[in-house]
Amino acid sequence: MKFQLKFFSKVLTIIGLSMSTLGLSSISQSQDLFRMSDEQTRWISPENPTGAKGSAGKTNQGAKGDAFVVVAPGQTFSLGEIKGSGIIRRIWMSGTIPRNAEQRRLIKLQMFWDGESKPAVDCPIGDFFGVGLGKIASFESAIFANPEGRSFVSTVPMPFRKGARIQIVNEASSFALIWYDINYSEVKKLDSNALYFHASWRREPKTTIGKDFEILPRITGKGRFLGTNIGVIGNPAYNGTWFGEGEVKVYLDGDTTHPTLQGTGTEDYMMIRQISMLSIVTTLMTRFFFTKIAKSQSNKWGTQVSKEFEK
Numbered sequence: 001m002k003f004q005l006k007f008f009s010k011v012l013t014i015i016g017l018s019m020s021t022l023g024l025s026s027i028s029q030s031q032d033l034f035r036m037s038d039e040q041t042r043w044i045s046p047e048n049p050t051g052a053k054g055s056a057g058k059t060n061q062g063a064k065g066d067a068f069v070v071v072a073p074g075q076t077f078s079l080g081e082i083k084g085s086g087i088i089r090r091i092w093m094s095g096t097i098p099r100n101a102e103q104r105r106l107i108k109l110q111m112f113w114d115g116e117s118k119p120a121v122d123c124p125i126g127d128f129f130g131v132g133l134g135k136i137a138s139f140e141s142a143i144f145a146n147p148e149g150r151s152f153v154s155t156v157p158m159p160f161r162k163g164a165r166i167q168i169v170n171e172a173s174s175f176a177l178i179w180y181d182i183n184y185s186e187v188k189k190l191d192s193n194a195l196y197f198h199a200s201w202r203r204e205p206k207t208t209i210g211k212d213f214e215i216l217p218r219i220t221g222k223g224r225f226l227g228t229n230i231g232v233i234g235n236p237a238y239n240g241t242w243f244g245e246g247e248v249k250v251y252l253d254g255d256t257t258h259p260t261l262q263g264t265g266t267e268d269y270m271m272i273r274q275i276s277m278l279s280i281v282t283t284l285m286t287r288f289f290f291t292k293i294a295k296s297q298s299n300k301w302g303t304q305v306s307k308e309f310e311k
Contacts, residue, residue, distance in 0.1 A: 038187070038188055039087075039185040039186065039187050040185065040186040041183070041185060041186075042082075042086075042183070042184050042185070042186055043056075043181060043182070043183050043184075044079070044080040044082075044181070044182040044183075044184070045180060045181045045182070046066040046067060046068055046069050046179070046180070047059070047064075047065070047066050047067070049080070050080075050081075051080065051082065051182070051184070067179060068095060068177050068178055068179045069177075069178050069180075070175055070176070070177055070178075071107075071168060071170045071175065071176045071178060072170065072175055073170055073171075073172060073173055073174065073175065074170065074171070075169075075170050076167055076168070076169045076170075077167060077168050077170070077178075078165065078166070078167045079166045079167060079168060079180055079182060080164075080165070080166050080182045081163070081164070081165045081166075082160070082163055082164045082165075082184060083162075083163045084162070084163065084186060085159075085160065085161050085162070085186070085187050085188065085189060085190055086159070086160060086164065086184050086185055086186045086187055087157050087158065087159045087160075087184060087185045087187060087190075087194075088157070088158040088159075088160075088164065088166075088182060088183070088184045089155070089157060089183045089184055089185060090153070090154065090155050090181070090182075090183040091152075091153070091154045091166075091180070091181070091182055091183075092151065092152065092153050092180065092181045093125075093129075093151065093152045093178060093179065093180045094150060094151040094152070094178075094179045094180075095176065095177040095178040095179050095180075096174075096175075096176050096177045096178075097125055097126070097152075097176055097178065098126075098136055098146070098149070098150045098151060098152065099136075099150065100172070100174065100176075101134040101135070101136075102134070102172045102173065102174065103125075103170075103172045103174065103176055104124065104125060104126030104131075104134050104135075104136065105124045105126060105127075105134045106124070106170075106171040106172040106173075107124070107125045107168055107169065107170050107171065107172055107176060108122060108123065108124060108125065108168065108169040108171065109121060109122075109123055109124075109125045109128050109166075109167075109168055110122050110166070110167050110168070110169065111158070111164070111165070111166050111197070112164065112165040112166075112167075113160045113161075113162075113163075113164055113196050113197075114160055114161055114162040114163055114164075115162055115163055120196060120197065120198045120199075121197070121198065121199045122199075122200070122201070123199050123200070123201040124201060125152070125168065127201055127229060127231075128154075128199060128201070129144055129146065129152035129153070129154065130144040130145075130146065130152075130229055131146065132229060132230075132231030133231040133233065135231075136149055136150075137149060143155050143156045143226070144156075156197060156226070157197075158196075158197040159190050159194040159195070159196065159197075160196070161190055164184075166182060195222070195223055195224070200216065200217075202214075206235075212249070213246075215228050215230070215248075216228070218251070225250075230266075245265045245266065246265070246266045247262055247263055247264065247265065247266075248262070248263045248266060248269040249261065249262045249263075250262070
């Protein structure tokens with residue numbers, strides 16, 4: 001599977017959520033809240049950094065003794081390490097990162113599954129949680145949210161079979177104060193069709209006219225594409241003209257010259273119409289697509305759609 005996009009712009013930042021988990025359909029369906037299961041709920045936070053049973057609130061007699069952590073410039077900090085099989089259910093973060101543009105772009109979020117040395121997720125933290133270009137905006141979607149513009153929330157289910165590790169790398173010039181929760185379920189065994197979550201990020205400071213920009217480079221194997229997060233800064237040479245007519249193309253399962261899926265414009269793929277001429281900030285949001293920042297020279301789009309692929 002490969003995603004391509006024709007674009008005429010100065011900067012393009014991307015998160016491609018190339019999937020591997022249980023899928024959007026499981027999120028949109030009603031949960032059987034009355035059914036018991038064999039899962040055990042765990043919760044990693046500064047008050048219980050291991051998530052171990054009966055190990056929370058040991059500092060200051062349980063009265064909020066460890067509310068946050070401090071991560072120095074250049075430091076890699078482990079938010080949580082989990083052994084065994086499980087599913088991460090929710091990640092929440094706040095602190096200085098939502099308030100600091102440099103930290104939103106220069107602090108990386110990394111996730112590793114089952115002891116792998118290469119991260120399955122390796123993205124600037126602001127882009128991962130839905131707002132790129134170093135910007136911040138409040139929004140709510142089916143699987144990501146920033147309720148008041150000062151926190152990050154992900155409710156994407158992320159399964160793992162042998163273990164999980166989540167860390168941040170502070171490449172910014174300032175100390176980061178971080179409040180965080182990682183909710184997960186311990187499970188005895190995952191279904192054979194439970195896949196792994198992946199997210200990639202890339203940008204081009206200046207795109208090439210007539211050359212397709214790859215939102216998601218070619219990947220192989222079975223999976224499900226969840227969506228993408230696109231940020232664009234228009235090239236000043238075009239004097240604020242509309243840059244959204246790139247056709248989004250999806251190459252599936254052996255497609256070469258021509259894709260199986262192709263739309264009629266970038267803004268159409270995001271399920272909106274032309275907005276670049278607006279002179280004021282505009283936000284448009286639904287559960288599955290949104291525009292969080294819209295100005296004459298800067299746009300921030302996101303869409304969450306489910307596309308399965310076999311090869």
